[in-house]
Amino acid sequence: MENSAKNGIELLGAKTGNCIRAAIALEEVSATYSVRKIRLHSGEHKTAGYLDLNPSGQVPTLIDHNQGEQPLVLAQSNAIIFYAAEMQPDTILPVSDPRERARALERFFFFITDVVVPSNTAFLLERFGDAAGAAVLYQRSIAALAVAETYLGQHPYMAGDRFTVADIPAVTIISSMSSNIDWSQHSLLNRWYEQLMARPSVTAGMHAFD
Ligand SMILES: N[C@@H](CCC(=O)N[C@@H](CS)C(=O)NCC(=O)O)C(=O)O
CATH class of the missing domain: 3.40.30.10 (Glutaredoxin)
Structure with a gap:
């Protein structure tokens, strides 16, 4: 390089x-x-x-x-x-409202620690031949999506009424897991996902390394 x-x-x-x-x-x-x-x-x-x-x-x-x-x-x-x-400031991470900011951080870290990390670790376990361990972790990350569904029952985005940092790990991990999600159990997530995938920043980011 x-x-x-x-x-x-x-x-x-x-x-x-x-x-x-x-x-x-x-x-x-x-x-x-x-x-x-x-x-x-x-x-x-x-x-x-x-x-x-x-x-x-x-x-x-x-x-x-x-x-x-x-x-x-x-x-x-x-x-x-x-x-x-x-x-x-105050675009993807709220600044002026401490509650909004705390909620955005809470949900950002929820997706990182409870969905992205188990899913990425499952991928590694599978590569190293531990199919059973991988299945447990994949299952944990898919099950965590029920929590995301409750977030969307309150607001249109993962942490409130606007796009925040919380929506970023959510959209990338859900995109990679989408074929394994039972969408009939996640109707709010489905609506949010379709909307996010059409968002210009998400489309551009998804194709940045094409
Ligand atoms: N904690 C790091 C993890 C980065 C990471 O795992 N990158 C992967 C690709 S998504 C990678 O470089 N894998 C190649 C390797 O580990 O050799 C971060 O969030 O930036």
């Missing part, structure tokens, strides 16, 4: 859930950024140049070249989402 000097904000990644979440957040706050595709299949994320930026050897990584002499490097998708939120 080349580490040539660049301008502006670069998002390095591939077409994976963690990278798409970061891209949706940047799109939602109308950030100007460029995408640098990292070739996971050829191990580009394990090269010395990339590991200098992201010691985990994982994607995504954001480089903001506009932050003084040293670029700012972020190597965690969720940190990138909150960095994007701070570019346009």
